[in-house]
Amino acid sequence: MQSETVIRALGALAQEHRLATYRLLVQAGADGMAAGALADALGLPASSMSFHLAQLSHAGLVTQRRQSRSIIYAADYSAMGALMGYLTENCCGGASCAPAAPADERNVA
Amino acid sequence: MQSETVIRALGALAQEHRLATYRLLVQAGADGMAAGALADALGLPASSMSFHLAQLSHAGLVTQRRQSRSIIYAADYSAMGALMGYLTENCCGGASCAPAAPADERNVA
């Protein structure tokens, strides 16, 4: 994982509505949730929700698929796993302050 | 860990210079590095470096101590550990996509 990718992922999660969105999608699991359902749940106008979903999507944190008129978003766990791996590798110099992640994709940004 | 704290930490790391700074501090370990040394290493003017260090500090990711004329910054691993814990708890609904963290500070943002 490259630092630019990491920065995009961190930046995507570093916003109230997007962090809440991501958490809802994690809870929803593989079924995911439609953009409109997310907007309702968070009390956001559709255009704002769409803006935030685009950020999460661009950061690779969520996937999208169309189901009839709705677009269903779902959390992409592998991206979060990669992010966790990067943070772990770059925290405590790999000796790990929190035991986690694969540990052989060592990365010098 | 509260979501506001999480957002601040994520936001602090979601910036090229600050991520690089944090990585240098992780490598430096407990000895830490002086603000000026960090500025030199990253090729940033002192005032910009100071700005970024303040963000990291405000997010609780680094500690600071004065040593004579210099101010030494060091990575605070516990904050990163807490962040990792939060992300893990809120990723895969705690079932963990990347096995990590304490796991009993369950948190509903």
Add this chain to the structure above:
DNA sequence: TCGATATTTCGATAGTTATCGAATCATTGG
């Protein structure tokens, strides 16, 4: 105390990000 060194604070400016209504696009049911 004075001058030099290390850092932070201030202030101006440029760039980025968030917000949200209106317009547009895509899909479905009748």
Add this chain to the structure above:
DNA sequence: CCAATGATTCGATAACTATCGAAATATCGA
């Protein structure tokens, strides 16, 4: 094919963030 529904794109605006020089603050050595 048309109206309705679900979502995105556009455009304007407000808010926040980054940058960096100059000025201010703290510490040390002579």
